[in-house]
Amino acid sequence: MTGAWAAMQRVFEERERQEIDEGRVARLAELAARVRELSELVILSQADEMEIAAVTREIELLTARLAAAGRGIPPSAEVGDGGVVRQLGSPVTGLLNTLAPPIEIRIGDDGTARSEFTLGLLYEGPPGFVHGGVSAMILDHLSGCAASANGTPGMTAGLDLRYRRPTPLGVPLSAEAKAVRVDGRKTFVDSRIIGPDGRATAEATAVFIMPTR
């Protein structure tokens, strides 16, 4: 058993033992959505220095209130309908992760993983456009879901990405990924992000490898 595989199994088993209360998840998702709005306002707000200091103090108090209840362990990942993995803490799709856009992924009958989303200012790279690392993160994750949906999940071993044209912020985008070839433990997945004009802004081929046990 490799070290990484054993470590992942331990984390997985510990998280599996937790009950997930959907009512609580819905409330926390609402909290995360409000924190995302707050994050954007940290960049954009025109509040004066006094107001910024006052808001900072209020947020400190709110953080202390949540911390007072103690810290648990992150929720487990679950496989839902159509093989879509729900990972509440994921930085890409996690409803409870305030760093995540979050994007929603569904798997088509032909195994293609698809998503539609709009990326705001928090994901800016070049002025007015999406950061290349964010595009890579989304295509990596979407491709991982396509590999899983293909019945051949694995760790990303490589992500060969071409940025064809800048990906615009603040407009509806879509992305898709599909497993195109399996070679032993390797699964090759093609993916792309598509702009509002229907043209690909970024295209990738990823290789996923199931670690040896």
Ligand SMILES: CCCCCCCCCC(=O)SCCNC(=O)CCNC(=O)[C@H](O)C(C)(C)COP(=O)(O)OP(=O)(O)OC[C@H]1O[C@@H](n2cnc3c(N)ncnc32)[C@H](O)[C@@H]1OP(=O)(O)O
């Ligand atoms: C289910 C949840 C869905 C959620 C989606 C999640 C998506 C997000 C995924 C990630 O972010 S994963 C995190 C980022 N990736 C990593 O941290 C992986 C770190 N690397 C590893 O753990 C190991 O390198 C790895 C398990 C990928 C492979 O190690 P192995 O020792 O098992 O493989 P090995 O190096 O022996 O290579 C196996 C074969 O693959 C080939 N190979 C390795 N890297 C390759 C590559 N990049 N491209 C093509 N082939 C490659 C290698 O030449 C060899 O070919 P042959 O079998 O023909 O000899």
